[in-house]
Amino acid sequence: MSGTTPPPGDPQDVPGDPANPVEPAGADGRGAGTDGRTPDASRGGVRRGAAIMASGTAASRLLGLLRSIVLIAAIGATGEAADAFSVANKMPTVLYMLLAGGVLNAVLVPQVVRAYRGSSGQEYVDRLLSFGFALLAVATVALTLAAPALVRLYGESPSEAQLALATTFAYWCIPQLFFYGVYALLGQVLNARGSFGPYMWAPIVNNIVSIAGFGLFWALFVRPSDELPAASGWTLGQVALLCGSATLGIVCQALVLIPFLRRAGVTYRWRWGLRGSGLGRAGDVAKWTFVGLAIGQLGYVIVSRVSMAAPGQDLSPSSDIAGNAAYDLAFTVFMVPHSLVTVSLATALFTRLSAQAHDRDVAGVRTSLSSGMRVVAVFTLLAAAGLVVLAQPVVRLFALSQPAGVVDAIAPIVVAMAVGLPAFGAWSMCQRVYYAYEDAKGMVPIQVVMAAVVAGGTLLGRALLPSSSWVVGAGASMSVSYVVGTLLAMRALRGRLGGSVDAAHVLRTHARAGLAALVAAGLGYGTLVAVRAYGPGGVTGAVLQCAVVGAVMGLAYLAALRLLHVRELDQLLGPVLRRVRGRR
Template sequence: MSGTAPPPGDPQDVPGDAANPGEPLTVDTGERRGGRTAGEGTGVRRGAALMAGGTAVSRLLGFLRAMVLVAAIGTTGQAADAFSVANKMPNVLYMLLAGGVLNAVLVPQVVRAYRRDAGQEYVDRLLTFGFALLAGVTVVLTLAAPLLVHVWADSGSTSQFALATTFAYWCIPQLFFYGAYALLGQVLNARGSFGPYMWAPVVNNLVSIAGFGLFFALVVRPAGTVPGATGWTLGQVALLCGSATLGIVCQALVLVPFLRRAGVRYRWRWGLRGSGLGRAGTVAKWTFVGLAIGQLGYVVVSRVANAAPGADGTPSTQIAGNAAYDLAFMVFMVPHSLVTVSLATALFTGLSARAHDGDVAGVRASLSVGMRVVAVFTMIAAAGLVVLAQPVVRLFALREPQGVVDAVAAVVVAMAVGLPAFGAWSMCQRVYYAYEDARGMVPVQVAMAAVVVAGTLLGRALLPSSAWVVGAAVSMSVSYVLGTVLALRALRGRLGGRVDGTHVLRTHARTALAALVAGGAGYGTLLVVQGAGPAGAPGALLQCVVVGGVMGLVYLGALRLLHVRELDQLLGPVLRRLRGRRRP
């Protein structure tokens, strides 16, 4: 999701969320489930701890990676936007051309294979097929780099187009290693080895951080500025893009030693006749359709964002483009990734079981609870991002002038207002997944993509170029609202004619009111801290801590006064664990 946020190679938790129109796709590694028996409780708990630890460390390093990348290439400007287009391209291509097949078809087959005799031989054939498919597609798409750059980027600037194409030749080969990482990781998961898959992105981030840091030390610091769109040497391109690609290569290769430890002895075997893969083709087909629809929206956003900085004839580093969009999206995704995903994942197992058993009332209740509990968190997260957009962006863009921070912060605000709707849409997606109905989401995805495309193009026609990316972000937020409404209407027929809408709307209204009160208190506190506190990064950190604390306390108090019972459902597990630790 994009790089994007989280950084390329960081495993995602939400299958399908990256297919939302207007969003760059990121590698989606699936639900990370393997065959488990009742006697594996200790192993599962150990695996869960390893996975959680790997995810947390990877995300922290991902933030550091983003900070170093901004220092090396900038947040705005032609070079930053060229690198943004090229480096996210393998993510998009992997999910669009291979991700649906690998996750919807090959991965389930790997899990099933190890539950029967001759499983390793069958897995060998699956891996051989997957590697061959990835290699062929990667070669073809690398050769087609100029065409792909033309699709994702407005080629108004010849020098920027040429630089993006050069970067793409170095970055698109990441596609093969993204796929290899997904395949090998799922084989390890199927064998009960969960840690390596989740910790491998840490290696990617470390390699990237080292490479980007070296680029900054050797290229940016001596010159005192980030290179423009012209004058790049082969060594500079190799150091910047090679570091990004080498990180993905290491992320995949680091899994190889763990295969032998897990008892996997891979041999090249060709042939899948009688494998049963054809029966899974329908799932892969509709997965591909949904991904493709989402990308139509993102292609328009990418092209408009790419054109914005140079729209007035002279390229400006104070106008948000593709790189600024990516940074804003990473900030936007932080609360969703850390909390909303965890809540949705916790509900998904029960939701799937109820859907399988035909328990319509149970599915409806799970959806209602999920949307209401997610609203409790996303409302205050959205308010926090709106109030703290500038100090949060400053923490990532330490060396950027205030004009650049303002440009990115405006995009963050435009995205943040759609965070509650994004959470609700994510819960609706879970119901479609529970019913294995990828086809049913397609009409909703078409409507969402239409909103993103129309809104982005309308913004380009009516707004100054400095606000084009903000217009695209607003369109995304509107698309989440529309997607949620349409999905609920479609699901109502499947869920007995109702979706507990009154209860859900009441909770959203109360949490929104509480978030507005907290936002007002937070804004007032921000003005005080800005006036009395230090400037720069220390001031930004202080503002985030103090204002975030004030907003959190005010929000909790307002929720209590408004009798929002879902707060107990959100905090209940944490409070129960704390009480348990206090007991003698």
């Protein structure tokens, strides 16, 4: 459970439920084409496809970070307008996640991959696409009409003006849902035809359009000496430019795929009817995937409502109290290391796990899970330590124009989330095993407990903490849920994997790498104090602090790992070192 607004346009990281990210789980247990058996199924073709996708993801992430910086410059990271836009603009991605996890990814996408292996593939794909487009259109219209109810479900505020502004934003933003779905469907058709690049590079178009729109909003409506108008003071022009830019980016992201479809030889025409399509088994996977995602949403509703309510609790509401937008920014920072490294490692592992599960190679699955958890831990423990030490300068780099009070309000949220990053990586590895065995149902009890931990922890924080710390409590609850989910998953997987998940080996690696991370954090914190004392302040100081402290922590961590004989370091760095040596 939990929520976010990571760089929009990447449905793998949609807000609402980071504990249960949308996985490409197909009816055959191997995901949507994750076995690499596409028309470009040679080993070299798969590697080229993986390289293209990885580079596209990295470029999209970097532009997504820039998008966040420009958005914060335009409407701030706290305050009524920022929180209202946060609720409205992540609503289509929250809703898309439910549809994608329950229908598009788990049912339609795998069928597209299989269809192109048959003689009448394009006709069947036409029917699947027609069904998907119709489903998305109906859902989008219905949910757009339900915008007022959805805003009140996800947002709690004593200000009726803020809720009204969020509803207005939502009318402009929820139509993104249709184009998110179109992007996913067309992108998977391209992947099935062996054209990997467009799907992964299309979000860059979204980010460029959004950055341009938000930048124009900043140029037209933001003055250094003035604050943004209160929720009741927004004009139609301001709403149209801000929300229209966000929605136009998603539209462009979807439509830019059409020329590539033609180049790949795909000629779509409307066809209706799926009778005899054999979707029954896939539908069962979809049902339980949808249930798991919906359970996560119940927890996120609590987080979203508490976060939006926090700034308005005082008699004189403060713009320095973290709310929904601050939570989103903190989660964006939290997701950067996971998205750039952990997801890549997990995706590569999923291909192997799927084949081993299909071949009933229990020992192989156990070995792959253990190796994946240990290698990911080596990275995530350092990333977590780095975010804890550097939370304040990192937030400053995002909130360039924001006052110190805003940075001070958001940094503790980053720390609360960052401590759960290693557990998040481990939970992601466990999820891959469930999906490899096509067992979405088996995760549901664990997801119930995780959602309960997040919801209960967030409500407990609201009861015991000052409003300025409510969002910190939500972030901490999220971290605890990852730990609980990982422990429950490993316990449940023991029975499936012959009574063992190699837990002792996994714990030893976590302990050694954790000790190395503590050493690095201690040296990093001392360095940070020194750089702050003798270095410049402001944005320049934040850049210097991140560079110097990051380098010190990285070198200290590597040295400690060598001293502690953590062999997983070689597995993590091996591909990079081999590539460097090859270029020489």
